[in-house]
Amino acid sequence: MLADCIFADLFSGTAAVGRLFKNHAKQVLSNDKEFYSxxxxxxxxxxxxxxxxxxTLIDxxxxxxxxxxxxxxxxxxxxGEGRLYFSDSNALKIDAMRTQIDKRAFWAY
Incomplete structure (x- = not known):
């Protein structure tokens, strides 16, 4: 049983592993170099x-x-930097969403 354990996800990326263990360990430590992580x-x-x-917010x-x-x-x-982590269309969508979420008025929905 992991209930008394601390789980460390040292290269967490999308945090999928930490998310899996969050209900099975006493604490989850997550680490990654990228801010999105x-x-x-x-x-x-x-x-x-x-x-x-x-x-409503998702819509x-x-x-x-x-x-x-x-x-x-x-x-x-x-x-222009030659990186292909996201497709162009997904990256444009992420930027639009990030910008909107940063606006305080968005949370009034």
Whole structure:
């Protein structure tokens, strides 16, 4: 039984492994060099309560027009740095969503 153990996910990436162990260990430690990994781990490992208006927020984000920003520039082939971590269309969508989430007014939905 892992209930008394601390689980360390040292190269967490998308935090899938830490998320799997969060209900089986006393504590999950997550680590990765990329900031996106911190954001995912913070959500997947620490959040435990469902958000009642989640679908409303998801729908609003899914209907945003594409936006070329940091993710597109640094992590998509079309951004010019030669990296193909995300497709161009997904990177544009991520940038649009990140920008909208940063706006305080978005949370009033």
């Amino acid at each position: 911190f954001v995912l781990a913070k959500h997947y490992i620490e959040n435990t309560k469902p958000l009642k208006r989640a679908q 609003a984000l899914n209907n945003l027009p594409p936006l070329a920003g940091k993710i597109y520039q640094h992590y998509a082939l079309g951004g």
